Amino acid sequence: MDRAQKQEMVTTLNKVFNQAEVVVVTQNAGLTVAQVTELRRQMKAAGASFKVAKNRLVCLALEGTPYASLKSLFKGPTGIAYANDPVAAAKVAVEFAKKNEKFLVVGGAMGETVLNAEGVKALATLPSLDELRGKIIGLLNAPATKVAGVVQAPAGQLARLLNAYATKG
Incomplete structure (x- = not known):
């Protein structure tokens, strides 16, 4: 050189x-x-x-x-x-x-x-930065998924109840 x-x-x-x-x-x-x-x-x-x-x-x-x-x-x-x-x-x-x-x-x-x-x-x-970002996004998405599941649960229970009455009678 x-x-x-x-x-x-x-x-x-x-x-x-x-x-x-x-x-x-x-x-x-x-x-x-x-x-x-x-x-x-x-x-x-x-x-x-x-x-x-x-x-x-x-x-x-x-x-x-x-x-x-x-x-x-x-x-x-x-x-x-x-x-x-x-x-x-x-x-x-x-x-x-x-x-x-x-x-x-x-x-x-x-x-x-x-x-x-x-x-x-x-x-x-x-973990690398990309792995940490993925974990953070997963943590942020988890509450939204849980809320959607809780909101849908009563409607699903009502539908099962109506189905049970329909098949019974």
């Missing part, structure tokens, strides 16, 4: 760190190109991204962002997973780490809150 490409990479990463809701730092020593491609595909499907960059450039890009405290995690062959959904990147990274022993989750952060590897794993167990 020449100087201009490095500067462009630092600028791009700085934008990523300023916009992302969560950043997960991983170590990926020994992963094949096919495995990294599969990881990127899974990340994209979940609404997240995965990037491998030089540690020195990442540390420069971290300056002035909420994730500046992550600098100490960038040692050795590292990668970053990031997303606007606070759970997506962590979920995919943890699942991928379970299947590949060469891929380790080192830590991460949500804004200025630094997470160790266990914190990222705990974050991965939470």
